[in-house]
Amino acid sequence: MAWTTTRTWTTSDVHSAANWNTYVRDNENYLFDRTANKPGIRVFFYGTFNIPAASTTQLNFAGYRWGPSGMWSSASPGNVFAPVAGTYRAGMSLRFPAGTGYRILHVGDGVSFHGREVIPADNTAYNGNLPNTLLTLTAGQVVNFFVYASTADTGAGGIGRNDCEAWLSYVGE
């Protein structure tokens, strides 16, 4: 349901049920759904997984925190859904094992990649953190999270559920 610009009332206006439903009920619900109850979720993966060399791998998640269940489901563990149209803030973080070469984190909206973060490898475990980027999404649009590794990684993600996580939160229209 769309926002309706609030009405400037005049003395001759009839305060009808239709007006009340449009300008008060629907607009209040619209505000509630996008402010106090705004969509947002953090998804995570715990355990380790392999990232092949020189390829872009989509991350799959095992669970979620602090979000409506409609934004993520184990049936499609790589997909995070935007429940309403608007601007969203997205980010991710991932722990890598020791390696060589470099890694790239980015977010995809089904059309293109966003928010690229290039991370140089070193000889100890290291962490990538794509702080934030903004996406303009339609209702139901899928967001995916990706990692590229120039050389293969074995055991990315570590063992804790906070070693691989991503987030998507509604910002505004």
Place this chain on the structure above:
Amino acid sequence: MAWTTSKTWLVQDALSVTDYNNYMSGNMQYIYDAALVQPCVLVYKTAQFSATANTDQAANFNASSTVAVNRGVTFPTGGTDWTKITITRTGRYHLGGANTFLQSATADIVRTQVIVNTTAVLQKDKVIPTTVNGGMTLGVSRHWKLSSGDTVSLISRTQSVRTVGSTGNPYGQRLFLVFLGD
């Protein structure tokens, strides 16, 4: 449209059209505008450039750039300056930016800055050794109070001649801000 402090009603108060427009329609529209159509910007670019040593370089988001979100600000500033976003609403913002620095044979300290007017409000320096393979993104973000008329820019700086920008698609430099509240 300004916020009208909510009224405490008394039994004998009449509900006038003016009251209705101020306390119901006006305030509801104010919340909508402030919360949901607040200023919000993301610009990024894919082009590479060769940085001049020891020189602050403002990212020019004109060529090979995308303005992914652009709401509630003036950009480009003055209609032609693609290095500056001009704030049109005073308030608290989540502000951030990032540069990607490519591999070089020279060890270097690289810098990402976000400046408001002429003052750096976010800055991070990091050593990028010669062994870095593929490059490195250096990002910053912070909450900051901005005033209407302030300009915001992304700066990169290197100690030696080095390529800055994308290592391919998608992008290597970006600047964003999101209005948080009054």
